[in-house]
Amino acid sequence: MNSTSHSGTPGARGEFFRLPVIDVSGLRSSRLEDRQAVADAIGDAARNIGFFYVSGHGIPAAQIAALRATAAHFYAQDPDWKMKHYIGLGRGHKGFVPEGEEIYGTGRPDHKEAYDIGFEAADDHPQVLAGLPLIGGNKWPELPGFQQAVQAYYASVFALGMQLLQAFALALGQEEHAFDSYVTCPPSKLRLIHYPVDPSAEDVLGIGAHTDYECFTLLLADQAGLEVLNSLGQWIDAPPLTIDGEEAYVINVGDMLEVMTAGAFVATSHRVRKVTTERYSFPLFFACDYATRIRPLPQFAAADAAPLYEELSIGDHMWSMALQTYRYLGEKVRRGELQLPQGARLPSSFGNFAKEEAAVHAATPG
Numbered sequence: 001m002n003s004t005s006h007s008g009t010p011g012a013r014g015e016f017f018r019l020p021v022i023d024v025s026g027l028r029s030s031r032l033e034d035r036q037a038v039a040d041a042i043g044d045a046a047r048n049i050g051f052f053y054v055s056g057h058g059i060p061a062a063q064i065a066a067l068r069a070t071a072a073h074f075y076a077q078d079p080d081w082k083m084k085h086y087i088g089l090g091r092g093h094k095g096f097v098p099e100g101e102e103i104y105g106t107g108r109p110d111h112k113e114a115y116d117i118g119f120e121a122a123d124d125h126p127q128v129l130a131g132l133p134l135i136g137g138n139k140w141p142e143l144p145g146f147q148q149a150v151q152a153y154y155a156s157v158f159a160l161g162m163q164l165l166q167a168f169a170l171a172l173g174q175e176e177h178a179f180d181s182y183v184t185c186p187p188s189k190l191r192l193i194h195y196p197v198d199p200s201a202e203d204v205l206g207i208g209a210h211t212d213y214e215c216f217t218l219l220l221a222d223q224a225g226l227e228v229l230n231s232l233g234q235w236i237d238a239p240p241l242t243i244d245g246e247e248a249y250v251i252n253v254g255d256m257l258e259v260m261t262a263g264a265f266v267a268t269s270h271r272v273r274k275v276t277t278e279r280y281s282f283p284l285f286f287a288c289d290y291a292t293r294i295r296p297l298p299q300f301a302a303a304d305a306a307p308l309y310e311e312l313s314i315g316d317h318m319w320s321m322a323l324q325t326y327r328y329l330g331e332k333v334r335r336g337e338l339q340l341p342q343g344a345r346l347p348s349s350f351g352n353f354a355k356e357e358a359a360v361h362a363a364t365p366g
């Protein structure tokens with residue numbers, strides 16, 4: 001753990017007022033005790049909060065700067081040119097996501113645009129040939145340096161994700177590499193999100209309240225705006241943090257780690273408030289391979305487990321969430337061209353927000 005000035009102060013589970021900072025440089029130590037100590041801190045934060053900052057990650061500042069520069073260059077282009085890379089063109093669900101395309105909790109479109117990049121899969125990859133949604137090659141705009149900057153950053157942040165996956169395995173009492181073989185060609189998406197300022201827009205959230213669908217998320221943002229829901233119903237700020245000259249990442253537990261732990265780890269709800277300063281954020285949603293069946297680990301499996309934690313395929317979950325939040329996919333569902341996978345959950349089924357809502361309904365007579 002970092003110095004106390006940065007640490008969170010959790011009381012009861014979910015009662016936090018700031019996010020803890022975990023120095024993960026120990027994950028690169030050759031001594032298992034060092035790696036286990038970091039993993040235990042991650043486990044505590046995942047249980048009590050579902051969100052934490054990570055310092056000591058070692059991602060080169062130059063790669064982050066290059067990514068920011070190329071993202072800004074892309075968004076400065078005119079709208080028609082950006083739409084040539086529209087996510088709805090071609091298969092694979094990758095590319096440019098214009099403002100208004102995504103709708104989360106509020107039922108109102110988010111005030112943001114994005115560019116979605118996936119784990120690169122060749123056209124002859126068995127998962128592509130099998131026609132799995134979300135898997136395939138990327139769209140690379142003709143912008144000098146874009147592809148190089150994005151691929152270099154993707155490789156680094158993905159490698160950090162693998163280290164965190166191993167730490168989560170240790171935190172859950174598993175062998176460190178227990179989950180590695182589930183991550184060979186995952187639908188792990190890196191998003192370059194741009195939140196433009198619109199002073200005339202009233203109360204338009206950057207992103208409505210939601211949980212993330214995958215195992216966990218690694219996020220880097222350049223401005224405040226991200227807010228995390230605690231168990232008292234308060235939105236807690238998670239602004240960018242620089243520690244010893246290095247920008248910290250925000251890591252949060254996603255729906256699939258919540259299922260694997262039958263709720264012991266929380267997929268915590270979060271949102272981005274209306275921005276007053278132009279903002280860029282880059283989440284990597286770290287997933288296992290599409291067909292991985294996610295179910296509670298043996299120590300969390302209980303005969304009376306909530307139906308929410310019934311086994312599901314991670315890819316089907318991600319795809320069904322996309323079908324329910326992207327306009328172009330929703331239209332295809334309505335036209336009968338695409339179907340929701342069997343057993344699809346509704347958006348916002350997981351996380352503390354969902355549980356509070358359920359508790360309110362259960363307590364409401366009639």
Ligand SMILES: O=C(O)CCC(=O)C(=O)O
Pocket residue numbers: 191193207212219221225226270271272281282283
């Ligand atoms: O922009 C941010 O800080 C958060 C983005 C986010 O929550 C998401 O894309 O799922």
Ligand SMILES: [Fe+2]
Pocket residue numbers: 210211212270
């Ligand atoms: Fe999110």
